[in-house]
Amino acid sequence: MKRIIDIAVGLPLLLVSAPVMLLSAIAVKLTSKGPAFYRARRVGLGGREFDMLKLRTMVAGADDMGPPLTRDNDQRVTRIGAFIRRARLDELPQLINVLKGDMSLVGPRPEDPAYVSLYSEQQKRVLDVRPGITGPSQLSFSKESAMLDVDDYERKYVEEIMPRKLALDIDYVYNHGIILDLEIIFRTLLLPFRSG
Numbered sequence: 001m002k003r004i005i006d007i008a009v010g011l012p013l014l015l016v017s018a019p020v021m022l023l024s025a026i027a028v029k030l031t032s033k034g035p036a037f038y039r040a041r042r043v044g045l046g047g048r049e050f051d052m053l054k055l056r057t058m059v060a061g062a063d064d065m066g067p068p069l070t071r072d073n074d075q076r077v078t079r080i081g082a083f084i085r086r087a088r089l090d091e092l093p094q095l096i097n098v099l100k101g102d103m104s105l106v107g108p109r110p111e112d113p114a115y116v117s118l119y120s121e122q123q124k125r126v127l128d129v130r131p132g133i134t135g136p137s138q139l140s141f142s143k144e145s146a147m148l149d150v151d152d153y154e155r156k157y158v159e160e161i162m163p164r165k166l167a168l169d170i171d172y173v174y175n176h177g178i179i180l181d182l183e184i185i186f187r188t189l190l191l192p193f194r195s196g
Contacts, residue, residue, distance in 0.1 A: 001178065002130075006104050014095040021092045024055050024084055031080045034060030037093060040068070042110035045130045050102040052110055053093035057081030068112045069157055071148040088191065094133045106181040107132025108169035115162060126169045129176065134188040136172050137165035142191055 025036035038058075039051040059065075062076040070077065070085075077085065084090050097103040103110065110131035119126075132138075141147070141161065150156050172180070 002104060002181070003101075005178070005181075006098050010095050010098040010105060014099065017092050017095065020089065021055070024089050024092075027080050028056050028078075028084070032056075032059060032078045041113060042131065043113050043116040043127065044102055044110055045127065047116075047124075047127050049113060050097070050110075052103070053096055055084055055090040055093060057085050057090050067154045068114070069148055069154060070145050071153055072146045073149070074145070091133055098133065102130070104130040104132045105134070106176075106184050107135050108172060109135055109138050109165070111162075115158065118158060118162075119166070123163075123166045123170065125173050126166060129173050134184055136168040136184065139184065139187055139191070140168055141165055 028036045034056060036056060038054045038056040040054055041049055042052040044050050057078060058070075058074075058076040058081055059078060065076055081090075094103060098105055107130050108126040116124075116127075141164075144161065147161060148157060
């Protein structure tokens with residue numbers, strides 16, 4: 001049923017958002033060197049790796065300039081990229097991942113393989129379901145980039161933030177259902193309008 005909903009909702013969303021995605025991609029190309037889209041290697045269902053699609057919001061080669069984490073005022077983020085991130089438009093291409101079956105509309109947020117290698121056996125339970133464009137940890141940590149505004153931000157992520165996110169996502173794995181998914185989608189749609 002979840003997969004049917006992903007396709008039934010994901011396809012219309014992709015068609016509706018295609019003009020916005022196209023205009024955003026053009027803006028990215030016109031304002032910085034490099035491709036309009038970015039492929040982020042992530043770990044999905046059953047531990048299988050896949051390329052998660054995003055609109056590129058950083059300078060080309062940003063992966064070689066630091067960890068796969070983004071802080072507030074990250075110097076790698078382009079001017080148009082900062083706007084795209086605030087409006088959450090960079091996530092729109094992931095609707096393609098949903099239709100391909102790599103992701104679901106709702107689920108645990110897919111993580112970089114380097115960080116998944118640090119998971120405990122219990123934490124690996126998040127790999128029992130398809131990762132999502134949005135999910136409980138995405139909602140609770142919508143201001144994650146501000147939380148990483150410390151000197152040793154990768155350590156803070158690994159030791160403090162990641163375990164808390166995983167706890168939320170593991171709870172989702174055990175308790176997910178259509179009603180909860182609809183609630184998460186609704187709350188996600190409201191995120192751009194939240195102040196602060």
